[in-house]
Amino acid sequence: MTITEKNIDTSELELIAGLRSYDQKVFSKIYDLYSAALYGIILRIVDSSAVADDVLQETFIKVWKNAGKYDESKGRLFTWMVNIARNSAIDNTRSKEVKHTSKIQNTSDDVSIMQESHSYIVNTDTLDMSQHVNKLPPEQQKLIELIYFNGYTQQEVSDEFGIPLGTVKTRVRNAILELKKIFKVN
Amino acid sequence: MNSQEIIESGLLELYALNALGEKEKADIEKALSQYPALQNELRSIELTLEKYALSREVAAPEHIKMNIFEEINKTASGKEIKSPQTHINNTFKPEPYARMKYFYAAIAVLLLTNIFSNLFLLDKINKKDEELITLQKNFEVMTEDFDKVKQNIAFKDNFIEQLATGEVVKVEMKGVELSPDSKTLVYWNKNNNEVFLKVQNLPEPPSGKVYQLWAIADGTPVDAGIFNNIEKDSLLKMKDIRNAQAFAITLEPEGGSINPTLEQMYVIGNI
Numbered sequence: 001m002t003i004t005e006k007n008i009d010t011s012e013l014e015l016i017a018g019l020r021s022y023d024q025k026v027f028s029k030i031y032d033l034y035s036a037a038l039y040g041i042i043l044r045i046v047d048s049s050a051v052a053d054d055v056l057q058e059t060f061i062k063v064w065k066n067a068g069k070y071d072e073s074k075g076r077l078f079t080w081m082v083n084i085a086r087n088s089a090i091d092n093t094r095s096k097e098v099k100h101t102s103k104i105q106n107t108s109d110d111v112s113i114m115q116e117s118h119s120y121i122v123n124t125d126t127l128d129m130s131q132h133v134n135k136l137p138p139e140q141q142k143l144i145e146l147i148y149f150n151g152y153t154q155q156e157v158s159d160e161f162g163i164p165l166g167t168v169k170t171r172v173r174n175a176i177l178e179l180k181k182i183f184k185v186n
Numbered sequence: 187m188n189s190q191e192i193i194e195s196g197l198l199e200l201y202a203l204n205a206l207g208e209k210e211k212a213d214i215e216k217a218l219s220q221y222p223a224l225q226n227e228l229r230s231i232e233l234t235l236e237k238y239a240l241s242r243e244v245a246a247p248e249h250i251k252m253n254i255f256e257e258i259n260k261t262a263s264g265k266e267i268k269s270p271q272t273h274i275n276n277t278f279k280p281e282p283y284a285r286m287k288y289f290y291a292a293i294a295v296l297l298l299t300n301i302f303s304n305l306f307l308l309d310k311i312n313k314k315d316e317e318l319i320t321l322q323k324n325f326e327v328m329t330e331d332f333d334k335v336k337q338n339i340a341f342k343d344n345f346i347e348q349l350a351t352g353e354v355v356k357v358e359m360k361g362v363e364l365s366p367d368s369k370t371l372v373y374w375n376k377n378n379n380e381v382f383l384k385v386q387n388l389p390e391p392p393s394g395k396v397y398q399l400w401a402i403a404d405g406t407p408v409d410a411g412i413f414n415n416i417e418k419d420s421l422l423k424m425k426d427i428r429n430a431q432a433f434a435i436t437l438e439p440e441g442g443s444i445n446p447t448l449e450q451m452y453v454i455g456n457i
Contacts, residue, residue, distance in 0.1 A: 028251075036243035037240045039243070040243045043244055048423070053250055060254045064258050073218065073225075076229065078232070078239075079204075079232050082204075082235075144238070147200075148239075153205050155207065168200075172200055173194075173199050179234050180230065
């Protein structure tokens, strides 16, 4: 048994193979599995659901067109898709272009992204997610939110919080160790 | 660094979050190909983040999936325009010239006519193709405009519908010392947290400045979005707000602020 097979479950292998051979049935399955999770992430980055709709569509079209570039030795399929979704969402936020109506304002610099994610944490009590994720100390939760949902780099987090790069690494690791316990991942 | 040191460093976590610089990223990718243990660790980090994301999923509108499949099918088949085929009949057998010269001449004339008429048709078809492309473009522009209008109507409809449900709180915001004549309204839907702002009277913001709406919840101001459209009666959709006892608007530097500049407060209204 090779390492790859041991670590990726069969269904993931099937998804990858199907995506690479441009199998639309498999692509549809990938959409059903992951679109809602990606949409959730995109919605936290952009300001309106109309922009989020566009970004989600763009994301899946990019996934389809770039299927050949996905390399499973570098990470899971979902991780790759999240990166595409996050980058598209950030591009769409920073370009300050809200297509559908000029009357909907788009706040879009780092300050407001920061602020938005902050107010999100304060405002969160949707789904059962809160029960899980709110077990995470607020500082750790904010850290994961900024990086996972807003695409902050290690350096940006270090500047934002005024903490050394090494500390960022340790805090992120501790936050994910906590999440592992919450979600019971070995 | 050996694999254990890498695992303990937190680098794999940042790698999975796509938060590393290019060099560190390349280092980790190299290490991943060397140490199987690292791959195991990375998978479990990725699974954790995946579960985190899945626990916060939001169903996307159904039409998106359809749009995506329409789009990929369009690119898959490619829009090829077939060029018209010219059928030239040249299967006659050679015969002795003397007897057949009139026949040959007739054939030659026919062939030439055929070629010219085909060229003429080809040109015509190309022109029609161009016209078709122009029409298609016009149609796309019109569809876009139509979508904009539709979205605008949907936006207003949604707002009216919310008003009708009676769960919308109307907050009148009055001018303070800085600008006593200023007036705005906030409609806040406590049910779905949506916030709409209606400007009634606000002075033109100076260049480099924007207005910022704040929701004040338990004494803490929370950003509810920035705007610079002060056209009377325009309806702006602001950020969702879950909890508030008051709303206020301040003038802030472009991009907005983390905390309100209280000396620049224009209007405030309690709920």
